[in-house]
Amino acid sequence: MSPTCLGNPTCPKLRVISHDEGVSDPRFDGVEIPVPRFAADDGSADPVLAEALRLFGKGVGSREQVNIALGAARVLVPMVALLEEAEIGADGILRDKSSSMATVSMVGSDGRRALLAFTSMELMRAFNREARPAPALGAEACRSALEQGDDALLVDCQGPVRFAVTASDLVELASRSST
Numbered sequence: 001m002s003p004t005c006l007g008n009p010t011c012p013k014l015r016v017i018s019h020d021e022g023v024s025d026p027r028f029d030g031v032e033i034p035v036p037r038f039a040a041d042d043g044s045a046d047p048v049l050a051e052a053l054r055l056f057g058k059g060v061g062s063r064e065q066v067n068i069a070l071g072a073a074r075v076l077v078p079m080v081a082l083l084e085e086a087e088i089g090a091d092g093i094l095r096d097k098s099s100s101m102a103t104v105s106m107v108g109s110d111g112r113r114a115l116l117a118f119t120s121m122e123l124m125r126a127f128n129r130e131a132r133p134a135p136a137l138g139a140e141a142c143r144s145a146l147e148q149g150d151d152a153l154l155v156d157c158q159g160p161v162r163f164a165v166t167a168s169d170l171v172e173l174a175s176r177s178s179t
Contacts, residue, residue: 038074038135043121046073049138050119057161067169070138071176075117075155076124077141078104078131104131105150106157114154114164115145123156139177146174 052069055061085097104116117138118124124131136144138153142165145153153165153173165173 041074041135043076043133045119045123049073049075053119053156053161053163056163063169066163067165067173070155070163070165071142071173073119073138074135075119075138075141076121076133076135077115077117077144078124078128079134080104080128080131101132103134103144103148104128105148106154112151112166113149114152115141115148115150116157117141117153117155119156123158127158137177139173139175142170143174143177146170 046069049066049069052061052066056063056066079101081099082102083096083099086094087097089095105113106116107113116127117136118127118133121133124133138155142153145151145165151166152170155163155165
């Protein structure tokens, strides 16, 4: 499936079909709905990426093998709600007034910042049960990391195999993503 479906005529679409029994709304006759890019995703890790990470973790795989697998694999970038403004209601209860969603980055002891990505829902939930997944191809996650000024993409920060894409690898993988 192509990386983005908005305005892409080659993207698979579902077609809303009109029913003579009056079941469907005629306003939607002939409307085409893009098929979500990761429609069949069950939250499991991409098997090719999982194997590349497993081999890398055992010391028999290479960074290049992981980078190749990562570029084409779906990863989950965690999104969390950030309270921007709150107010105390007449009943004395603190309520959200405005909030936004943000990606999660970690800062290393050396001051470098990394955007987090996870290979599976299980691993993302183990990190933060409140985070919501933003599915993306690994190459797109690398591009996002660069665009927001991060120094790396950190995959599966709590393991079982932790993998950081940094420097020229980050730039090279980011260049594989479409705009």
